[in-house]
Amino acid sequence: MTETLKPDTADQVLDAIKWAAGEGMPLAVRGQGSKEGFGRVVDVPHCLDLTGLSGIKAYEPSELFMTAMAATPMAEIEAALRQNNQHMAFEPPDLGRLYGGGNAKESGATIGGAIACNLAGPRRIQAGAARDHFLGFNAVSGRGEVFKSGGTVVKNVTGFDLSKLLAGSFGTLAVMTELTFKVMPAAEKTRTVLVLGADDSNAMKAMAAALGSSNEVSAAAHLPIAAAAFSNVSYVSGAGKSVTAVRVEGPGPSVEHRCRALAELLKGYGAIEELHSENSGTLWREIRDVRLLADGDNLIWRLSVPPANGGDVVARLGAEIGGRVFYDWGGGLVWLSMGARPHAGHEIIRAAVAAHGGHATLFRAAADVRAQVPVFEPQSDALRDLSVRVKQAFDPKSVLNPGRMVEGV
Amino acid sequence: MTVACKRVNDNLIEALRGIVGDRLSTAVAVRDQHGRDETYHTPHPPDVVVFPDTTDEISRIVTLCAQREVAVIPFGTGTSLEGHIAALQGGVCIDLNRMNGVIRVNAEDMDVVVQAGVTRKQLNEHLRDTGLFFPVDPGADASLGGMAATRASGTNTVRYGTMRENVLALTVVLADGRVIQTSRRARKSAAGYDLTRLFVGSEGTLGVITEVTLRLYGIPEAISAAICTFPDLESAVDTAIRTIQTGVPVARIELLDEVQMEAINKYSNLAYPVQPTLLFEFHGNNAGVVEQAETVEAIAAEFGAAAFQWETKTEDRNRLWQARHDAYYACLALRPGCKGFSTDVCVPISRLAECINETRLDINETGLVAPIVGHVGDGNFHVIVLMDFDDAAEVARAKAFNERLVARALAMDGTCTGEHGVGHGKIEFLTAEHGDAISVMRALKMALDPFNIMNPGKIVSL
Numbered sequence: 001m002t003e004t005l006k007p008d009t010a011d012q013v014l015d016a017i018k019w020a021a022g023e024g025m026p027l028a029v030r031g032q033g034s035k036e037g038f039g040r041v042v043d044v045p046h047c048l049d050l051t052g053l054s055g056i057k058a059y060e061p062s063e064l065f066m067t068a069m070a071a072t073p074m075a076e077i078e079a080a081l082r083q084n085n086q087h088m089a090f091e092p093p094d095l096g097r098l099y100g101g102g103n104a105k106e107s108g109a110t111i112g113g114a115i116a117c118n119l120a121g122p123r124r125i126q127a128g129a130a131r132d133h134f135l136g137f138n139a140v141s142g143r144g145e146v147f148k149s150g151g152t153v154v155k156n157v158t159g160f161d162l163s164k165l166l167a168g169s170f171g172t173l174a175v176m177t178e179l180t181f182k183v184m185p186a187a188e189k190t191r192t193v194l195v196l197g198a199d200d201s202n203a204m205k206a207m208a209a210a211l212g213s214s215n216e217v218s219a220a221a222h223l224p225i226a227a228a229a230f231s232n233v234s235y236v237s238g239a240g241k242s243v244t245a246v247r248v249e250g251p252g253p254s255v256e257h258r259c260r261a262l263a264e265l266l267k268g269y270g271a272i273e274e275l276h277s278e279n280s281g282t283l284w285r286e287i288r289d290v291r292l293l294a295d296g297d298n299l300i301w302r303l304s305v306p307p308a309n310g311g312d313v314v315a316r317l318g319a320e321i322g323g324r325v326f327y328d329w330g331g332g333l334v335w336l337s338m339g340a341r342p343h344a345g346h347e348i349i350r351a352a353v354a355a356h357g358g359h360a361t362l363f364r365a366a367a368d369v370r371a372q373v374p375v376f377e378p379q380s381d382a383l384r385d386l387s388v389r390v391k392q393a394f395d396p397k398s399v400l401n402p403g404r405m406v407e408g409v
Numbered sequence: 410m411t412v413a414c415k416r417v418n419d420n421l422i423e424a425l426r427g428i429v430g431d432r433l434s435t436a437v438a439v440r441d442q443h444g445r446d447e448t449y450h451t452p453h454p455p456d457v458v459v460f461p462d463t464t465d466e467i468s469r470i471v472t473l474c475a476q477r478e479v480a481v482i483p484f485g486t487g488t489s490l491e492g493h494i495a496a497l498q499g500g501v502c503i504d505l506n507r508m509n510g511v512i513r514v515n516a517e518d519m520d521v522v523v524q525a526g527v528t529r530k531q532l533n534e535h536l537r538d539t540g541l542f543f544p545v546d547p548g549a550d551a552s553l554g555g556m557a558a559t560r561a562s563g564t565n566t567v568r569y570g571t572m573r574e575n576v577l578a579l580t581v582v583l584a585d586g587r588v589i590q591t592s593r594r595a596r597k598s599a600a601g602y603d604l605t606r607l608f609v610g611s612e613g614t615l616g617v618i619t620e621v622t623l624r625l626y627g628i629p630e631a632i633s634a635a636i637c638t639f640p641d642l643e644s645a646v647d648t649a650i651r652t653i654q655t656g657v658p659v660a661r662i663e664l665l666d667e668v669q670m671e672a673i674n675k676y677s678n679l680a681y682p683v684q685p686t687l688l689f690e691f692h693g694n695n696a697g698v699v700e701q702a703e704t705v706e707a708i709a710a711e712f713g714a715a716a717f718q719w720e721t722k723t724e725d726r727n728r729l730w731q732a733r734h735d736a737y738y739a740c741l742a743l744r745p746g747c748k749g750f751s752t753d754v755c756v757p758i759s760r761l762a763e764c765i766n767e768t769r770l771d772i773n774e775t776g777l778v779a780p781i782v783g784h785v786g787d788g789n790f791h792v793i794v795l796m797d798f799d800d801a802a803e804v805a806r807a808k809a810f811n812e813r814l815v816a817r818a819l820a821m822d823g824t825c826t827g828e829h830g831v832g833h834g835k836i837e838f839l840t841a842e843h844g845d846a847i848s849v850m851r852a853l854k855m856a857l858d859p860f861n862i863m864n865p866g867k868i869v870s871l
Contacts, residue, residue, distance in 0.1 A: 060759070062654055062759055063757055063758075063759045064653070064654065064758065065757070118603075128570070128574055131603065131606070132570070132573075132574055141849060143852075145845065145848060145849070146845055147845035147846045147848070147849050148843070148845060148846060149843065149846045149849075151822055151823070151824060152757045152822045153755045153756060153757055153787075153788055153789075153822070153823055153824050153827070154755075154758075154787050154788060155562060155566060155571055155755060155787050155788075155789060155827050155828065156755060156824040156826060156827055157559065157560045157610055157826050157827065157828055157829065157830040157831070158824055158825065158826060158831060158839055158842060158843060159610070159831055159839055159843070159846070159847075159850050159868045159869065160607060160610065160611055160615075160850045160853055160854075160868070161560070161573065161606050161607065161609065161610050162846060162849065162850070164573070164603050164606035164607070164609075165602055165603055165606070165607055167603065168602070168603055169602055169603075173602075184656065185654065185655065185656030187656075208517055211519075212519070212540075212627045213627070213630075213694075214627065214629050214630035214631065214692075214693055214694040214697070215694060216658070216693060216694075216697065250658075250697075251700065251704075253696070253700065254696060254697050254700050257694070257696040257697070258694065258696075258697070261694065306515065306518040306520075307517070307518050307519075308515075308517040308518050309518075332518075357593045358593060359593055359600050361600075376600050376601060377600035379600060379601055380589070380590075382583070382587050382588070382589045383589055383590075383591070383601065383604065384601075386583070386589060386604060386857070387601050387602050387604070389856040389857055390602050390604075390607070390853065390856065390857075391602075392856055393849070393852040393853045393855070393856035393857075394849065394852070394853075405601065406601070
């Protein structure tokens with residue numbers, strides 16, 4: 001039975017971690033638990049529930065940053081930003097459906113979880129990863145020491161970049177209590193140029209051409225016919241063909257101009273369609289939240305490869321694995337859904353991805369599978385050793401989320 | 410606690426010769442040149458300088474130094490500004506200039522792998538026929554390894570980011586001589602802690618960066634520049650801030666105050682008005698560039714800009730930006746015989762006008778000759794204090810001025826260094842700014858470099 005510690009203040013977080021470090025009692029660090037299905041299961045008797053640390057602390061739209069407590073719901077943050085026509089440019093995904101087996105419930109995702117998992121959506125290719133928008137934090141290390149790093153300025157070179165280290169560390173180094181991140185003006189208008197019927201290989205070329213052009217493309221995805229069929233945008237699901245989607249955002253006249261330029265550039269790859277703001281919004285949310293694969297309880301892999309290589313990796317896997325795929329980030333990100341198979345097929349998948357200099361993450365699978373199969377790409381011995389040393393520097397007693405990323409770390 | 414390194418002895422020099430042969434020097438002139446940067450910091454020459462050709466040679470050199478607990482100082486072009494390359498405890502300086510090969514351009518994936526000694530200009534020369542370019546442009550033609558190590562930035566951070574956003578992977582020789590590659594070529598790394606960015610900005614204190622994978626960008630279809638003169642500093646800064654807040658994707662916004670404009674006019678033989686000035690550059694397609702410039706022109710007019718002058722011809726634009734890049738040297742010409750000392754605070758953009766104004770008043774009261782230039786889109790500005798380094802009273806005045814400036818920036822939630830880094834020149838400021846985080850950084854340093862041989866005495870002192 002798990003005992004839950006539920007601090008309401010940063011001081012109480014400090015007390016809890018001091019206690020844990022003193023007693024050698026590991027803690028499962030948790031926000032709303034919306035991404036508990038991501039990473040390995042932390043099976044320890046004590047849970048540090050951060051939901052008491054919620055609320056926006058500082059937000060002046062003109063300052064272009066926001067400071068919020070760690071467990072502030074993303075929904076609350078996004079609502080505040082929307083009122084001021086702003087957004088988080090890295091397009092954080094809402095994985096509620098994915099981990100909820102396709103149910104439409106609110107995920108309850110928090111800002112702390114979004115940064116700790118370093119998850120970014122389709123705009124990553126233009127705006128960067130979650131960590132690139134993460135300016136600073138207050139935290140308590142596994143040593144039971146309060147520290148802060150970064151601040152509200154957009155650039156600094158004050159020593160080791162602790163913000164970048166904490167982004168994507170899954171709560172294994174320190175518990176963040178307060179985060180400061182960039183917010184940006186939201187685009188006035190969004191349009192999506194669709195190319196219908198391109199095969200995977202041509203779609204990679206089309207996306208590369210679009211991204212290499214001067215049209216400031218903010219997202220490029222390719223949905224083979226099986227994935228496109230799951231869209232709620234009728235132009236996409238009803239196309240009866242694969243759909244390659246290229247998004248442009250900005251002031252009205254410029255968006256229209258760039259759409260025309262892209263349509264001209266891409267017309268050789270297939271018939272061209274265009275989505276306006278509302279349909280664009282729906283489609284890119286489906287892509288961002290992996291909704292096109294969220295149904296059922298299939299295994300879901302996220303393959304990260306050099307952009308031009310996505311199609312080749314899938315071609316290599318196709319015969320062996322089957323499943324449903326779609327591509328984001330101009331082909332650099334492949335989402336793969338497949339039926340159960342021994343060890344989630346990780347050896348076949350990782351061999352194919354490694355051949356192209358990429359890596360694979362087991363994004364959704366039952367807890368027992370995630371306990372047996374490395375969720376994240378296994379590291380070389382030297383890198384693993386370095387990671388262990390980093391972990392020990394922050395959390396020598398290994399009390400914060402032990403084993404969440406790698407078994408035994 | 411002080412962890413002192415041992416000095417280089419003849420036995421180590423013999424062993425180093427076994428690795429690099431004649432590519433080693435103990436000559437005083439060579440050592441002096443490697444212990445001195447472009448600033449007022451006291452030079453500290455290393456005991457010996459080696460010029461390796463490969464990562465493997467560096468790995469063997471570092472292994473030797475680790476066994477003997479001798480300091481290792483990586484050296485690119487020596488253009489850092491806070492004593493980063495000073496051999497405070499002697500030791501072996503590893504000069505990476507011979508490792509200057511572009512290993513692989515992946516045009517489709519828009520990335521490139523270079524050896525650490527390749528300079529930014531050399532890379533862009535190499536890329537000229539590919540339609541791609543690398544944007545980060547600090548004043549000096551620095552090596553890309555050094556730029557990664559110091560997390561360098563330049564004039565177009567506002568659009569393209571700093572080295573932090575543009576380094577995709579690194580090959581690093583660790584403090585025990587082992588070689589790691591921090592990431593694969595895939596853009597997105599979720600395979601563990603972000604070690605790439607731990608090394609970016611670590612100033613050589615965690616390992617020697619030997620290869621760098623960088624993100625590239627397509628050369629924009631259209632580039633245009635504009636120069637705009639303002640009645641006072643505040644309206645110039647407000648124009649820059651409003652531009653950023655409006656979300657105009659400008660590539661560059663640089664502020665030059667009237668003192669700097671006078672210096673540039675003299676140095677580059679130009680005739681711009683001697684008033685606070687903003688330089689803009691816009692990247693995009695033809696229509697986008699026009700739209701951006703018109704938006705900014707309207708904002709500038711609102712804040713009372715005198716004239717908004719377009720420079721669409723490549724040569725005019727280049728002259729304008731060359732003048733900006735030469736700002737430091739132009740300043741030096743204002744007081745011949747003097748040297749420059751550059752401050753580097755960065756504040757939230759909403760406090761920028763206030764910070765610059767107070768600083769201008771402070772300069773005037775102190776009686777220093779000190780132009781201001783700024784990457785105002787990021788909230789970062791430099792005061793270039795011109796002084797006679799032999800005049801102790803003047804040096805003291807300048808240092809006191811900088812301390813006040815840092816205190817002012819910190820009080821506004823800013824930082825003591827936006828881009829120059831800590832080296833050993835700003836260690837005390839770092840403590841003032843980040844108190845608690847220093848112990849975390851120290852723990853990291855000790856975990857990765859237990860004998861404190863990697864560029865000791867920089868960022869954190871052990």
